[in-house]
Amino acid sequence: xxxxxxxxxxxxxxxxxxxxxxxxxxxxxxxxxxxxxxxxxxxxxxxxxxxxxxxxxxxxxxxxxxxxxxxxxxxxxxxxxxxxxxxxxxxxxxxxxxxxxxxxxxxxxxxxxxxxxxxxxxxxxxxxxxxxxxxxxxxxxxxxxxxxxxxxxxxxxxxxxxxxxxxxxxxxxxxxxxxxxxxxxxxxxxxxxxxxxxxxxxxxxxxxxxxxxxxxxxxxxxxxxxxxxxxxxxxxxxxxxxxxxxxxxxxxxxxxxxxxxxxxxxxxxxxxxxxxxxxxxxxxxxxxxxxxxxxxxxxxxxxxxxxxxxxxxxxxxxxxxxxxxxxxxxxxxxxxxxxxxxxxxxxxxxxxxxxxxxxxxxxxxxxxxxxxxxxxxx
Amino acid sequence: xxxxxxxxxxxxxxxxxxxxxxxxxxxxxxxxxxxxxxxxxxxxxxxxxxxxxxxxxxxxxxxxxxxxxxxxxxxxxxxxxxxxxxxxxxxxxxxxxxxxxxxxxxxxxxxxxxxxxxxxxxxxxxxxxxxxxxxxxxxxxxxxxxxxxxxxxxxxxxxxxxxxxxxxxxxxxxxxxxxxxxxxxxxxxxxxxxxxxxxxxxxxxxxxxxxxxxxxxxxxxxxxxxxxxxxxxxxxxxxxxxxxxxxxxxxxxxxxxxxxxxxxxxxxxxxxxxxxxxxxxxxxxxxxxxxxxxxxxxxxxxxxxxxxxxxxxxxxxxxxxxxxxxxxxxxxxxxxxxxxxxxxxxxxxxxxxxxxxxxxxxxxxxxxxxxxxxxxxxxxxxxxxxxxxxxxxxxxxxxxxxxxxxxxxxxxxxxxx
Numbered sequence: 001x002x003x004x005x006x007x008x009x010x011x012x013x014x015x016x017x018x019x020x021x022x023x024x025x026x027x028x029x030x031x032x033x034x035x036x037x038x039x040x041x042x043x044x045x046x047x048x049x050x051x052x053x054x055x056x057x058x059x060x061x062x063x064x065x066x067x068x069x070x071x072x073x074x075x076x077x078x079x080x081x082x083x084x085x086x087x088x089x090x091x092x093x094x095x096x097x098x099x100x101x102x103x104x105x106x107x108x109x110x111x112x113x114x115x116x117x118x119x120x121x122x123x124x125x126x127x128x129x130x131x132x133x134x135x136x137x138x139x140x141x142x143x144x145x146x147x148x149x150x151x152x153x154x155x156x157x158x159x160x161x162x163x164x165x166x167x168x169x170x171x172x173x174x175x176x177x178x179x180x181x182x183x184x185x186x187x188x189x190x191x192x193x194x195x196x197x198x199x200x201x202x203x204x205x206x207x208x209x210x211x212x213x214x215x216x217x218x219x220x221x222x223x224x225x226x227x228x229x230x231x232x233x234x235x236x237x238x239x240x241x242x243x244x245x246x247x248x249x250x251x252x253x254x255x256x257x258x259x260x261x262x263x264x265x266x267x268x269x270x271x272x273x274x275x276x277x278x279x280x281x282x283x284x285x286x287x288x289x290x291x292x293x294x295x296x297x298x299x300x301x302x303x304x305x306x307x308x309x310x311x312x313x314x315x316x317x318x319x320x321x322x323x324x325x326x327x328x329x330x331x332x333x334x335x336x337x338x339x340x341x342x343x344x345x346x347x348x349x350x351x352x353x354x355x356x357x358x359x360x361x362x363x364x365x366x367x368x369x370x371x372x373x374x375x376x377x378x
Numbered sequence: 379x380x381x382x383x384x385x386x387x388x389x390x391x392x393x394x395x396x397x398x399x400x401x402x403x404x405x406x407x408x409x410x411x412x413x414x415x416x417x418x419x420x421x422x423x424x425x426x427x428x429x430x431x432x433x434x435x436x437x438x439x440x441x442x443x444x445x446x447x448x449x450x451x452x453x454x455x456x457x458x459x460x461x462x463x464x465x466x467x468x469x470x471x472x473x474x475x476x477x478x479x480x481x482x483x484x485x486x487x488x489x490x491x492x493x494x495x496x497x498x499x500x501x502x503x504x505x506x507x508x509x510x511x512x513x514x515x516x517x518x519x520x521x522x523x524x525x526x527x528x529x530x531x532x533x534x535x536x537x538x539x540x541x542x543x544x545x546x547x548x549x550x551x552x553x554x555x556x557x558x559x560x561x562x563x564x565x566x567x568x569x570x571x572x573x574x575x576x577x578x579x580x581x582x583x584x585x586x587x588x589x590x591x592x593x594x595x596x597x598x599x600x601x602x603x604x605x606x607x608x609x610x611x612x613x614x615x616x617x618x619x620x621x622x623x624x625x626x627x628x629x630x631x632x633x634x635x636x637x638x639x640x641x642x643x644x645x646x647x648x649x650x651x652x653x654x655x656x657x658x659x660x661x662x663x664x665x666x667x668x669x670x671x672x673x674x675x676x677x678x679x680x681x682x683x684x685x686x687x688x689x690x691x692x693x694x695x696x697x698x699x700x701x702x703x704x705x706x707x708x709x710x711x712x713x714x715x716x717x718x719x720x721x722x723x724x725x726x727x728x729x730x731x732x733x734x735x736x737x738x739x740x741x742x743x744x745x746x747x748x749x750x751x752x753x754x755x756x757x758x759x760x761x762x763x764x765x766x767x768x769x770x771x772x773x774x775x776x777x778x779x780x781x782x783x784x785x786x787x788x789x790x791x792x793x794x795x
Contacts, residue, residue, distance in 0.1 A: 278769035294679065378656055
């Protein structure tokens with residue numbers, strides 16, 4: 001499979017990188033972090049009005065640009081590098097992909113253009129506790145009420161859950177305990193009976209929320225019985241996108257560490273001339289490059305419709321999580337005492353990476369899933 | 379990419395092969411014909427057995443050879459490094475004297491660089507060559523010399539000036555390995571095999587014409603050899619792939635390969651043999667162990683992503699971008715894969731991991747893996763050297779202060795053995 005980037009893709013990456021360096025420098029990230037909502041709405045508007053990035057991977061017929069997972073990956077990688085405070089993963093990746101995989105063509109035609117233009121944001125609510133082992137974990141109940149559906153229950157760890165204009169909720173039909181009873185529902189963010197509470201997150205650049213549903217009116221999406229499969233594909237898409245974000249963040253902290261090691265003088269020489277530091281940096285680069293290979297391969301495999309793409313998604317997320325954690329952890333170590341201060345920027349990436357590494361499944365979870373899928377295929 | 383049309387080249391080589399190829403010929407006479415035709419090494423210069431064709435076309439030409447079943451020029455061993463070095467730095471006299479018999483396989487070569495006192499620090503060589511006005515006299519010891527026991531010629535890096543700084547006091551020679559002043563002994567390794575040699579020089583002789591490059595310019599020449607060694611790593615991995623076809627010439631080629639390969643049957647094992655891991659885990663019932671599953675998944679991911687990394691590097695190379703640091707990254711990745719594989723094989727085997735030979739798992743293969751893997755992070759440049767290369771050349775980190783400047787005579791070094 002051909003999975004290296006074309007000159008056009010490299011050019012696209014440059015455009016996104018320059019845009020974010022210009023529009024979302026780390027000073028601006030710090031300002032946004034300190035706001036109640038934690039989202040840079042000005043940047044979001046420009047990102048979509050100027051570059052159309054929320055719809056990069058959405059077909060042109062639905063208002064998007066019609067590119068694939070590789071281009072989506074480039075955007076996510078650059079967002080991770082810049083640490084931009086945007087509802088991109090929640091709205092452009094998870095909610096948008098859930099609609100693509102789970103909603104009918106008519107529903108997509110109604111809902112997606114607004115997400116693609118950035119006029120509205122959405123998020124995906126699937127988690128109900130700290131761990132995820134599959135649709136069996138879903139207890140949030142969907143029941144019919146005349147022509148409408150009503151939802152009762154609780155969702156947690158919902159990305160941008162307080163600010164999203166609408167929420168795609170994964171719920172279980174009343175009285176069903178099999179995966180066939182899993183469905184996707186669209187809920188208005190301002191619906192009555194929906195109580196949204198911001199959760200205090202380690203990572204102030206990506207807000208999390210807990211959502212309580214008490215008889216909330218919802219629109220059922222897609223065909224009956226298709227929810228579980230749509231969710232599985234969506235979460236794999238999300239894992240690959242988040243893996244891109246992780247390698248982008250890792251690249252940024254590694255570059256900063258190397259730069260610091262080049263300049264910081266101790267014992268009459270740059271600390272980067274000590275093998276204790278230079279070997280650490282070289283090992284991080286190796287781990288990161290291996291992770292990138294897995295991440296880029298996974299994205300290309302999804303675009304190519306590869307049958308192993310679920311295993312590849314898990315591999316990408318596992319390797320990206322570990323590589324990024326290593327880069328962030330060692331970045332603080334290489335910076336020494338100054339790296340432990342608030343004013344120095346390293347901790348911002350450390351926090352993003354710490355959260356992104358567990359979000360959508362940590363490395364050990366994905367290793368187990370990868371092996372189970374590989375075992376089955378072998 | 380190139381100005382040469384692949385289809386035209388394929389047609390031409392096919393026509394030539396159809397006219398000349400004969401499996402009942404003897405190996406040397408066929409290779410002589412091949413060398414003179416330029417099809418044996420088409421990327422070499424026209425003046426020297428080649429056709430000046432781009433390297434990128436060699437795969438297509440090789441495919442034509444494979445299609446008709448034609449045997450190629452002799453390629454295994456150190457001979458291609460010798461050829462590449464002589465093509466770049468040798469005189470016309472060197473080229474006309476040595477290249478043809480390299481291609482026919484009549485001469486075997488070895489590389490005399492590493493020494494007991496200089497491993498990673500190759501330029502610290504202390505084997506000496508002294509000139510008395512008519513010839514060079516060589517004294518000293520080399521180590522890890524592949525093929526020295528049956529080599530006709532050696533590529534020798536020796537110190538010719540002890541007052542010059544380390545890298546500037548070395549010269550590069552072609553030395554006759556069959557003379558009385560050269561003695562070769564096998565070195566037994568920790569895995570029980572003896573695949574390499576140590577070579578002792580005791581007043582060995584080298585005529586002045588056998589100097590390659592200039593006096594004191596040996597390091598630059600050695601760098602050429604080493605660069606080709608790295609580049610040839612892929613090709614060398616195909617060592618030992620002999621044709622299964624019938625015919626006299628195939629028998630001769632098989633015998634040639636078998637003789638060269640005999641000391642290296644353990645080579646596949648030093649990679650860790652990832653290919654065996656999943657099936658063995660399943661067959662032994664160990665696949666149910668969650669701790670093993672984690673390590674096995676790590677291994678498979680590491681191994682696959684290393685391949686993809688190498689593939690990315692190849693794609694970059696083919697797109698005409700310069701050869702980057704990927705070589706060092708790839709070599710380092712291979713060490714990690716091998717170590718992780720050894721750990722997984724150990725975990726699968728349990729207490730049987732202690733057993734070797736017929737008593738050991740897979741008739742001793744697992745023991746051979748465990749005892750061969752440590753070579754991977756040392757041979758061809760240790761992991762620590764690769765880390766330095768990556769840190770300095772890729773990441774741009776400063777070099778360590780050096781203590782080996784000034785006249786080599788004054789540089790602290792290992793005691794003579």
